[in-house]
Structure formats: C-alpha cells, structure tokens
Amino acid sequence: MQRKKRTWIIIPVAMALLLLFFARIADLSFVDGIVTKVTAPFTATALKTSDGAASVFQIFFDLKNMSGENAMLREENQRLLSDYAQRMDLEKENEALRRQVGVEQKRQYILLGANVAYFDPLSFSHFAVIDKGSRDGVKEGMPVIMAGDVVFGKVVEAYEGFSRVMLISNSGNRVSVKTASEQATGVLAGMTGNTLRMDLIEKNAEIAPDELVVTTGLDGVYPRGLVVGWVKEVIASQEGIFKQASIRPAFEKGFTATVFIITDYLQ
Amino acid sequence: MTAFVLFLGAIVAQATAFQYLKEYGIAFDSVLAIAIVLGFMRGNYQQLMIPAFFAGIILDSMSGAPFGTITTALMAALAALSVLSTTFAREHVIHFAVFAVVGSVLFSAIVFFITMLLDPYARMPIIGVLSIIGYNSAGTILIYLFSRWIILSKNRISGR
Numbered sequence: 001m002q003r004k005k006r007t008w009i010i011i012p013v014a015m016a017l018l019l020l021f022f023a024r025i026a027d028l029s030f031v032d033g034i035v036t037k038v039t040a041p042f043t044a045t046a047l048k049t050s051d052g053a054a055s056v057f058q059i060f061f062d063l064k065n066m067s068g069e070n071a072m073l074r075e076e077n078q079r080l081l082s083d084y085a086q087r088m089d090l091e092k093e094n095e096a097l098r099r100q101v102g103v104e105q106k107r108q109y110i111l112l113g114a115n116v117a118y119f120d121p122l123s124f125s126h127f128a129v130i131d132k133g134s135r136d137g138v139k140e141g142m143p144v145i146m147a148g149d150v151v152f153g154k155v156v157e158a159y160e161g162f163s164r165v166m167l168i169s170n171s172g173n174r175v176s177v178k179t180a181s182e183q184a185t186g187v188l189a190g191m192t193g194n195t196l197r198m199d200l201i202e203k204n205a206e207i208a209p210d211e212l213v214v215t216t217g218l219d220g221v222y223p224r225g226l227v228v229g230w231v232k233e234v235i236a237s238q239e240g241i242f243k244q245a246s247i248r249p250a251f252e253k254g255f256t257a258t259v260f261i262i263t264d265y266l267q
Numbered sequence: 268m269t270a271f272v273l274f275l276g277a278i279v280a281q282a283t284a285f286q287y288l289k290e291y292g293i294a295f296d297s298v299l300a301i302a303i304v305l306g307f308m309r310g311n312y313q314q315l316m317i318p319a320f321f322a323g324i325i326l327d328s329m330s331g332a333p334f335g336t337i338t339t340a341l342m343a344a345l346a347a348l349s350v351l352s353t354t355f356a357r358e359h360v361i362h363f364a365v366f367a368v369v370g371s372v373l374f375s376a377i378v379f380f381i382t383m384l385l386d387p388y389a390r391m392p393i394i395g396v397l398s399i400i401g402y403n404s405a406g407t408i409l410i411y412l413f414s415r416w417i418i419l420s421k422n423r424i425s426g427r
Contacts (some may be wrong), residue, residue: 005313011316012342012345013343016320016323016335016339016341017335020333020335020339020381024333024385028328034324034328035329039278042279044279046279046282046283047282047283118282118283119282120330120331121281121326121329122281122336123293123294129329163382207304
C-alpha cells in the first residue's frame with residue numbers, strides 16, 4: 001500500500017521534471033496554441049467581467065476621496081490652463097518654423113485595437129496574451145500601449161490568432177527612457193512588485209521625485225514620448241558613475257483589458 | 268473530476284479576476300491554494316497529483332515562464348505535503364497553517380530557482396519572493412477557514 005502511494009507521488013514529479021527538460025530541447029509552442037484556443041473564450045469573458053466589476057468598485061473608492069481630489073484637480077486645472085496658453089503660443093511658433101524648414105508634422109502612430117485574453121497567472125513573470133495575431137498584421141517586437149499613450153509592453157510571440165506581450169513590468173523588458181525635462185536618461189526594467197527601476201543614470205544628471213518619465217525612442221522598439229511613470233525615489237550610490245531611480249508606473253491602478261498595438265509609426 | 272473542475276475554475280480566476288486584486292504586483296496563486304486545501308481536507312494528496320499535473324501544464328502554457336516550471340513546482344510542493352501529511356494527520360487550523368506555509372515556500376522557491384536558472388533577465392528581490400509566500404500562505408489559510416465554515420454550517424443545518 002505504502003509502495004503504491006509512493007509511486008503515485010514519484011511518477012508525476014518525474015514527469016514534471018522530464019517536461020521541464022524536454023521543453024528546453026524541443027519547441028512546445030503548439031501546446032500554448034491549443035491551450036489558448038481552448039481557454040481564451042472563457043478567460044476573455046472572465047476578464048471583461050472582472051474589468052467591469054473593478055471599474056464599479058473603483059467608482060466607490062473614488063467617491064470616498066472625491067472632495068479632496070476635487071480641490072487638488074481645481075488647482076491643477078488652473079496650472080494646466082496657464083501651461084496650455086503658453087503651449088499654444090509655442091505650437092504656433094513651432095508650426096511656422098516647421099513650414100520654413102519643410103519638416104513633416106509631428107509623430108503619427110498606426111494603431112490596432114486588441115483585447116487582453118488573460119494575464120500571466122504567475123506573479124514572478126509579467127506577460128499577457130492578446131486576441132490579435134499574425135493574421136491581423138501583428139509581428140514580434142511591436143510596442144503595445146494603453147489609452148493615454150501609456151506603455152503596456154511589447155509583442156514577444158505572434159501566433160496566428162493571438163500574441164504574447166511582455167509587460168513593461170517584466171524584468172526582461174529593457175526600455176530606453178528619459179525624464180520629460182530631458183535632464184536624465186537611463187534604461188528601465190521591471191521588478192517583482194509594482195516598481196520599475198531606472199538604471200544607468202549619469203551621476204551628475206538632474207532628476208527629482210515626481211518628474212514624468214517617457215520613452216526616448218532609442219531602443220528601436222518604443223516610439224519617443226510614450227508615458228512610463230513618475231520618479232518615486234532617486235537612489236545614489238557612493239561608488240560608480242551611475243545612479244538609479246525607482247519609478248512609480250503609470251499603470252499603477254492596474255492594466256486594462258483593452259490595448260493598442262503600434263503596427264507602424266513615424267517620428 | 269471535482270478536483271479538476273475546481274482547478275480549471277482556479278486557473279481562469281488566477282489569470283483574470285485575481286489580476287485586479289493584485290497587491291504590490293503580486294497575484295494570488297489560487298491553483299496552489301486549492302491543491303493545498305483539497306488535499307488537507309481529504310487527507311490525501313496522492314489523488315490530486317494527476318489533476319494538479321494537468322492544471323500545471325495549462326498554467327505553464329499560459330505563463331511566459333520557462334515551460335514546465337509551474338508543473339514541477341506544483342508537483343514538488345504536493346509531494347512534500349503528502350509526506351508531511353503522514354506526520355500531521357489531524358485536521359486542525361494550526362496544522363493547516365504549517366501546510367499552507369510549507370506548500371507556498373516550496374512552490375515559490377522552486378519557481379524562483381528555475382526562473383533564475385533558465386531566464387538570464389530575471390531579477391527578483393528576496394523581499395518580493397517573501398511577499399509572494401506571505402500573500403499565498405495567508406490567502407490559503409483564509410480559503411481553508413471559509414471551506415470549514417461552509418462545511419460546519421451545512422452540518423448544523425442538517426442537524427449532524
């Protein structure tokens with residue numbers, strides 16, 4: 001009896017180890033395809049329902065903080081109005097200069113809307129699967145954004161009807177970024193937890209908390225000017241020529257179920 | 268069959284609804300929790316090995332982690348709990364807490380080890396791993412208490 005029990009334990013463990021080994025030497029992406037095809041209808045429905053429920057809960061939480069937030073927003077609105085007036089002047093000036101030099105209008109993205117089928121179920125790795133694939137023109141390396149030009153991630157695998165996206169919060173996703181003031185540049189990577197880390201910032205570069213961090217466009221994946229987050233804390237070390245900063249991500253309140261793939265862009 | 272259906276429900280919840288309940292970027296591993304609770308309440312972890320194996324494969328194909336990581340971690344955690352159940356046979360909350368912590372630690376440690384070994388870009392601070400273990404253990408204990416409460420209420424209603 002004891003021997004039979006032991007067999008029931010040992011065989012599945014051995015099979016799992018074999019699977020791990022076999023996956024290193026053979027291409028098992030067809031399994032991903034089958035599982036996604038079977039589970040996607042259920043997960044997509046569950047995700048949309050969760051997204052709706054989360055929005056309703058968010059409304060209740062927002063109601064609680066409404067009066068304080070309202071005062072803050074009024075103040076910010078005043079400031080933005082004056083910024084807007086200045087910006088309009090600059091825009092006109094810029095337009096006139098562009099016409100003189102003969103340079104094209106500002107950047108343009110060609111976007112393809114997609115729905116998230118499911119997120120990576122493991123906390124350690126940050127991926128999502130979306131319902132658009134190679135037959136929709138999606139290719140590996142294409143950047144994916146959320147509403148408001150917020151970076152979501154990049155396509156790492158494009159199958160026929162779906163694609164796997166490596167989220168910006170994944171530690172393997174290296175993004176070239178800068179502060180909006182253009183004073184500091186660096187390389188961004190995700191970490192476990194809701195934090196992004198901006199690395200390789202020159203030691204004497206000026207960077208302060210609450211500064212907006214955007215993409216530089218130098219990594220060849222993400223176009224220039226996409227929103228990444230805000231500086232949370234600057235970590236300066238005594239040694240070396242670089243410093244780091246932790247970044248409060250723009251997706252802080254979570255990712256959404258609707259995203260946009262940038263299939264092409266002009267800068 | 269019941270275990271497999273519960274695992275499928277947990278997989279869908281883990282990849283969708285629980286993503287909205289993330290704290291510090293950590294989502295609850297509901298499949299692991301269901302496996303620990305079900306095995307403890309039935310007093311038999313061996314019977315769960317096959318459905319958990321297939322649940323692990325589904326999770327692996329849904330995850331971007333190296334294929335086989337979750338299946339291996341799940342199998343190893345259940346095997347250890349099966350051995351442990353010979354020592355802690357009684358159904359008691361404290362015993363269960365030990366099971367929840369051991370299961371979560373083993374699962375997370377194996378996932379962490381395999382990911383660090385096979386993924387050159389992986390960066391996981393120890394504090395993050397500890398948070399995952401704490402979150403999973405606490406959630407698993409809550410599910411167990413909830414399940415016990417349901418069973419006790421059912422028994423009370425039926426007069427047993």
